[in-house]
Amino acid sequence: MSSRVFFRSLASSAKSVKPPVQLYGIDGTYANALYSASVQDSSVEASFQSLTKINNLIQSDSKVAEFLANPAVNKADRDSVVKVIESTLKLDKTTGNFLSVLAQNNRLTIFKSIYEKFSLLNDAHNGLVEAKVTSAKPLDSKILKRLQTSISKSALVGEGKTLKLTNNVNPEILGGLVVEVGEQTVDLSVQSKVSKLNQTLKEAL
Numbered sequence: 227m228s229s230r231v232f233f234r235s236l237a238s239s240a241k242s243v244k245p246p247v248q249l250y251g252i253d254g255t256y257a258n259a260l261y262s263a264s265v266q267d268s269s270v271e272a273s274f275q276s277l278t279k280i281n282n283l284i285q286s287d288s289k290v291a292e293f294l295a296n297p298a299v300n301k302a303d304r305d306s307v308v309k310v311i312e313s314t315l316k317l318d319k320t321t322g323n324f325l326s327v328l329a330q331n332n333r334l335t336i337f338k339s340i341y342e343k344f345s346l347l348n349d350a351h352n353g354l355v356e357a358k359v360t361s362a363k364p365l366d367s368k369i370l371k372r373l374q375t376s377i378s379k380s381a382l383v384g385e386g387k388t389l390k391l392t393n394n395v396n397p398e399i400l401g402g403l404v405v406e407v408g409e410q411t412v413d414l415s416v417q418s419k420v421s422k423l424n425q426t427l428k429e430a431l
Contacts, residue, residue, distance in 0.1 A: 249408075268318055399417045
């Protein structure tokens, strides 16, 4: 199957298979398309393993990383390098064709972001939902356990899913919490409240 035909297949697959997590942006659109094609043509696990191989290569080889990050590389060179990567890493057919689509559309520069989005889809496909809770100071285990229970029962996670909760520390939020589940964000930080107050004052004056 040529990459052009595969691209049309991606578009049709994306309409017929609903991803387990709603993603946005160009990277999300590509991740959704690959997920849909993987469900129909191969397996989500095979595609995730192939994407991981590519990501590991990028992290370990600075020349490959620089090449993929350069939008000025001509189409012929992009196609050639993609074929070498596909052959060397022994990528599954679906992911190999997908990589060719990225090369033709000059979207190799956003591979890392696509990989991160596809990781969310892969986790959700396996019943795992990742949530990030950002706080000004590290949260103790009791608070994290309460948050784990509350978020797990919310509509953001859904029934039959397993929640993976991580606590990020960012002093700039001043206080409160910022909760991110997939593409959804609930901003309960003091910083956010102060910004809203400042905006209200500006509009009133």
